[in-house]
Amino acid sequence: MDESPPDWARYLFWLISGCLSVFFAEIVSGSYLFPYFTFRGLFIVLPVYASHTLVLAYVVYRFGKPRLYTLFLAGAIFGLYEAYITKIIWNPPWGEAIWLFQGVAVVEAMVLVLFWHPLLSFILALFTSESLLSRSREILSGLPQMFWGLFATPSRTYLVIFGAALLCGLYQGTLVPSPLYSIASTVAAGTVLGILIFVYRRMGLHMYDIRKLLPTPKEFIILIVLLLSMYAIYGIAVRREALPGTVPQLIILGTYFLLFGLLYLSLKRSRRVRLPSLNFPVRFSWLKYAAFFIATGLASAIMSLAAFRETAHTAFWYAGIALGLILLALSAIDLLQRPETSGH
Secondary structure, eight states, X not given: OOSXXXXXXXXXXXXXXXXXXXXXXXXXXXXXXXXXXSHXXXXXXXXXXXXXXXXXXXXXXXXXXXXXXXXXXXXXXXXTHHHHTTOTTTSOTTSSOSSEETTEEHHHHHIIIIIIIIIIIIIIHHHHHHHHHOSOOHHHHTSOGGGGGGGSSHHHHHHHHHHHHHHHHHHHHTTOSSHHHHHHHHHHHHHHHHHHHHHHHHTTGGGSOXXXXXXXXXXHHHHHHHHHHHHHHHHHHSSGGGOOOHHHHHHHHHHHHHHHHHHHHHHHHHTTOOOOOOSSOOOOOXXXXXXXXXXXXXXXXXXXXXXXXXXXXXXXXXXXXXXXXHHHHHHHHHTTSOOOSSOO
């Protein structure tokens, strides 16, 4: 559709995108059974994730192109909310930090800032939103070329979906208290998200381009004000006693400065890159949708019974850190290369 969507259609897109971000971040991590059914889920968790997703997506699409490295840097900024809002980066609520350096929980910070939020909360959630809720496929085009073949045929797409479900389920299973929790969380999430997606697609709203579904410049300013307000309010109201002294805060502020600088350069570079138009777009089907949630629930239930699940949880963390460090290095190297007419 060439015309602009009505405001209510864009707001529904915002809601579903926020729900997807919460699913990949909070439900896959085993933090909530399904957070939207609680006061904290509806009025704290969902607004925090939805506003971060929309603000950062607006920045990427408005001032550049959604290339992998640009999205990664934006998602790393997303992850820094775990400092001032939850205080996890300074003082994990589940116990002593694995490695505390100058007041910063280094391992937890790297997991959240370089892996969990960039890849799951932001990139995977936004990729899913674009694939299910719009006709555009810019994120797929912005991936390095070696990934394009994974979606070239329906059978390969099913393998990707199964692989993603397996990883999500296995990680969730390292933290859930029982197989019942695994099944209940995935069934609840799949049902609620499925209803929202069904209504959205039934009305034909998925035929709009994602750029037309994102906030307008005025709405972006409103979302920025809302986001900063949440930082101020929750920074004081949520675990205020966990706020550290000057040095740990300066380290996080310095990290913000560094990541914003890298994101600025990546956005500037991405504007000079022409993304290709792929002729094998990811197509939605309810069979793929159901397969993902079934596989996730079963993998989680099986892992929840495993005797080695604590070891598996640790392995996931350090594998995620390694992947995040690799992507950070590649993002920096990418800034030094000449632009190409590809998704690199």
